[in-house]
Amino acid sequence: MNHTxxxxxxxxxxxxxxxxxxxxAAEHRITADSTGHSFDLTIVESPDIPTIGxxxxxxxxxxxxxxxxxxxxxxxxxxxxASFKQGTLFKxxxxxxxxxxxxxxxxxxxxxxVNLAPHWQPSRDQIGFADAVSPQSALFADRQAPKQISxxxxxxxxxxxxxxxxxxxxxxxxxxxxxxxxVTHIKANVTGINSAENGDIAAIETDSHGAIEGDLFIDCSxxxxxxxxxHFDIPLQSKHNILxxxxxxxxxVAYDSDSDAIESCTLSTAQSAGWIWDxxxxxxxxxxHVYSSDHNTEERASDELLSYIAKTVSxxxxxxxxxxxxHFSPGHRAKFWHKNCVAIxxxxxxxxxxxxxxxxxxxxxASMIAEQLPANRDVMDLVAKRFNDKFLYRWDRIIExxxxxxxxxxxxxxEYWRDNRxxxxxxxxxxxxxxxxxxxxxxxxxxxxxxxMFPSASFQYVLYGMDFETQPSTTQxxxxxxAQAQVQALFQENAQRRAQLQSSLPTNRDLINKxxxxxxxxx
Amino acid sequence: MSxxxxxxxxxxxxxxxxxxxxxxxxxxxxxxxxxxxxxxxxQSCYPIFFSKDPETGQFYPVAxxxxxxxxNLFLNDDQWDATYIPMTVRRQPFLIGFQADPDKGEGATxxxxxxxxxxxxxxxxxxxxxxxxxxxxxxxxxxxxxTLEAIHRGLEHNKGFITALLEHDLLESFSLxxxxxxxxxxxxxGFYTIAEEKLQSLDGETLAKFNTQGYLQSIYxxxxxxxxxxxxxxKKNAALD
Numbered sequence: 001m002n003h004t005x006x007x008x009x010x011x012x013x014x015x016x017x018x019x020x021x022x023x024x025a026a027e028h029r030i031t032a033d034s035t036g037h038s039f040d041l042t043i044v045e046s047p048d049i050p051t052i053g054x055x056x057x058x059x060x061x062x063x064x065x066x067x068x069x070x071x072x073x074x075x076x077x078x079x080x081x082a083s084f085k086q087g088t089l090f091k092x093x094x095x096x097x098x099x100x101x102x103x104x105x106x107x108x109x110x111x112x113x114v115n116l117a118p119h120w121q122p123s124r125d126q127i128g129f130a131d132a133v134s135p136q137s138a139l140f141a142d143r144q145a146p147k148q149i150s151x152x153x154x155x156x157x158x159x160x161x162x163x164x165x166x167x168x169x170x171x172x173x174x175x176x177x178x179x180x181x182x183v184t185h186i187k188a189n190v191t192g193i194n195s196a197e198n199g200d201i202a203a204i205e206t207d208s209h210g211a212i213e214g215d216l217f218i219d220c221s222x223x224x225x226x227x228x229x230x231h232f233d234i235p236l237q238s239k240h241n242i243l244x245x246x247x248x249x250x251x252x253v254a255y256d257s258d259s260d261a262i263e264s265c266t267l268s269t270a271q272s273a274g275w276i277w278d279x280x281x282x283x284x285x286x287x288x289h290v291y292s293s294d295h296n297t298e299e300r301a302s303d304e305l306l307s308y309i310a311k312t313v314s315x316x317x318x319x320x321x322x323x324x325x326x327h328f329s330p331g332h333r334a335k336f337w338h339k340n341c342v343a344i345x346x347x348x349x350x351x352x353x354x355x356x357x358x359x360x361x362x363x364x365x366a367s368m369i370a371e372q373l374p375a376n377r378d379v380m381d382l383v384a385k386r387f388n389d390k391f392l393y394r395w396d397r398i399i400e401x402x403x404x405x406x407x408x409x410x411x412x413x414x415e416y417w418r419d420n421r422x423x424x425x426x427x428x429x430x431x432x433x434x435x436x437x438x439x440x441x442x443x444x445x446x447x448x449x450x451x452x453m454f455p456s457a458s459f460q461y462v463l464y465g466m467d468f469e470t471q472p473s474t475t476q477x478x479x480x481x482x483a484q485a486q487v488q489a490l491f492q493e494n495a496q497r498r499a500q501l502q503s504s505l506p507t508n509r510d511l512i513n514k515x516x517x518x519x520x521x522x523x
Numbered sequence: 524m525s526x527x528x529x530x531x532x533x534x535x536x537x538x539x540x541x542x543x544x545x546x547x548x549x550x551x552x553x554x555x556x557x558x559x560x561x562x563x564x565x566q567s568c569y570p571i572f573f574s575k576d577p578e579t580g581q582f583y584p585v586a587x588x589x590x591x592x593x594x595n596l597f598l599n600d601d602q603w604d605a606t607y608i609p610m611t612v613r614r615q616p617f618l619i620g621f622q623a624d625p626d627k628g629e630g631a632t633x634x635x636x637x638x639x640x641x642x643x644x645x646x647x648x649x650x651x652x653x654x655x656x657x658x659x660x661x662x663x664x665x666x667x668x669x670t671l672e673a674i675h676r677g678l679e680h681n682k683g684f685i686t687a688l689l690e691h692d693l694l695e696s697f698s699l700x701x702x703x704x705x706x707x708x709x710x711x712x713g714f715y716t717i718a719e720e721k722l723q724s725l726d727g728e729t730l731a732k733f734n735t736q737g738y739l740q741s742i743y744x745x746x747x748x749x750x751x752x753x754x755x756x757x758k759k760n761a762a763l764d
Contacts, residue, residue: 514580521575521580
């Protein structure tokens with residue numbers, strides 16, 4: 001049977017569901033064409049289950065994702081309480097004191113040609129790595145925006161992603177998908193699944209809309225994993241032995257005043273057995289503590305969170321904060337695409353939001369489906385295999401990259417930090433890489449894939465931010481001699497560019513206010 | 524710095540405004556805002572481009588006077604070397620301000636004429652009087668009020684004109700490479716112009732609407748004004764001699 005694939009059904013309407021719908025519908029025009037080019041995309045959303053609203057931080061990739069969907073960046077800022085994110089500022093990760101380092105979104109200056117890391121090493125006591133190679137760390141400090149109001153939408157002076165209100169974002173995407181892209185929205189609860197002879201899902205049964213047939217089903221039902229888990233029984237692979245954090249306490253905290261500065265990066269502050277995220281939206285701050293329940297009690301975790309809020313916001317804010325507790329099993333499915341069903345979002349897996357990988361995984365998954373949409377059922381299994389290989393690889397890389405943040409720490413103040421450095425908890429591949437990096441700094445060839453999740457630049461920022469030392473080369477490299485003049489010029493250019501940006505860029509708050517008043521131009 | 528005061532015969536009876544031209548009066552402008560209603564005069568002397576207000580990102584049309592910051596190629600010591608001087612230059616040192624107008628209800632405002640008391644044009648010495656001896660507005664002030672009113676209407680015209688241009692993607696960024704006869708290269712960047720290909724593909728209905736609104740004429744005048752770039756380059760080359 002040469003069954004064409006032109007009816008996609010998404011189960012679940014949170015951020016993952018609507019973002020996937022938007023990405024697929026931006027590529028495949030939804031039409032009811034009698035010549036056989038029809039394509040239909042339906043989202044079935046439960047009217048009874050609230051969305052979790054995971055992921056208030058995005059990667060820079062979200063800019064092109066929104067742009068491809070035909071969304072105005074001005075509308076996005078106004079309706080999703082969005083603000084600018086230029087990276088992450090880590091506090092207390094090295095030794096638990098007032099140590100800090102930046103992981104900015106922009107690659108080191110001149111990164112396509114020259115590896116500045118070995119040339120920075122001799123001056124590591126005078127200047128931090130991110131300060132030496134990127135202008136962005138200085139912009140974090142002054143809470144500056146990555147662009148000006150006269151910069152066209154989605155363009156930038158320095159690379160950026162977003163912080164956003166996930167609940168508002170899902171609603172904003174829903175409106176765009178339904179009104180502009182032709183996505184069908186059905187509010188119903190899934191009550192059963194009808195199987196086809198080959199084991200595929202033929203249709204889902206619903207309480208108010210009967211059976212809904214489809215050729216490809218996307219499971220965006222969150223942790224419940226109605227299709228990939230309940231129906232197909234694809235097991236979750238736990239990564240708890242590597243990444244210990246499995247509980248989050250999340251709070252929303254009001255600003256003291258409407259004119260309070262909005263951070264232009266995510267703040268990540270290490271605690272005794274986890275870390276606290278602090279995400280600045282124009283309307284509020286999202287602050288939460290993600291920790292290991294094996295190493296910390298809820299009471300102590302809550303005390304640490306409240307003391308953070310009292311210290312960074314106000315005592316009043318801490319007194320009035322309400323916390324929501326979320327428990328999760330760090331890990332992912334053994335595979336994501338099984339028969340005619342793909343899992344995207346929390347149904348596929350979940351891990352602590354240390355590098356904001358949740359939304360970018362949704363973007364990457366939906367983009368791959370949109371790009372590689374199998375023409376018919378016969379080739380679907382081939383695409384499914386590719387998809388599974390690619391995303392298993394990506395999950396492994398994410399997990400290793402997150403683990404890297406922990407194993408470089410020198411903290412001795414708790415079992416948690418010591419356990420994190422226990423060799424048994426460190427994946428072999430990561431252990432080998434770190435061993436190698438003691439003798440050579442991460443560089444382009446360290447990564448195997450052209451569309452790697454984390455480029456070698458990210459490894460450099462974390463390694464050298466965490467005080468890691470790479471030994472100088474044991475041979476005299478001809479390329480180093482040639483590069484020497486260029487290297488000094490690059491360091492100087494970066495310093496100049498930083499000074500120029502510091503004097504010309506508005507604050508995050510000012511620019512967001514202007515977006516609300518004037519909006520960005522398209523050109 | 525500027526400090527604006529509402530023009531008042533009882534306070535400003537002796538005030539004089541110097542209407543001479545010169546760098547000392549802030550006439551060394553690279554470009555200045557213009558309005559569709561004066562495009563006909565502007566395009567006979569200056570190229571018309573579009574620029575963004577750095578504070579708001581909003582577009583507005585400009586008459587180009589020079590190729591570099593603080594260089595007005597039309598300013599020759601105390602002479603303005605062109606048959607028409609843009610309204611936004613002529614209005615100096617006056618500005619339209621807005622004052623609460625309680626007669627018309629809460630929140631209503633009325634336009635009032637303001638003067639920049641810190642402008643080097645303003646003194647008690649030489650220049651044009653604002654008021655006659657019996658306290659009536661002088662001919663000079665009346666003419667200025669006319670210009671300010673035209674600018675006020677022009678700002679509204681600009682809003683509609685720019686909105687229409689953006690709605691149809693009729694603006695595009697542009698840069699101009701100028702090679703002078705001494706071989707030096709100058710690059711003019713940060714300006715926008717009419718996207719001619721987009722204009723040519725507009726449908727009849729839109730063109731008819733643009734025609735009725737007067738936008739079509741303004742668009743073609745802006746395009747025709749490009750021929751004014753050449754004489755400006757000539758002026759620059761002449762200055763090298």
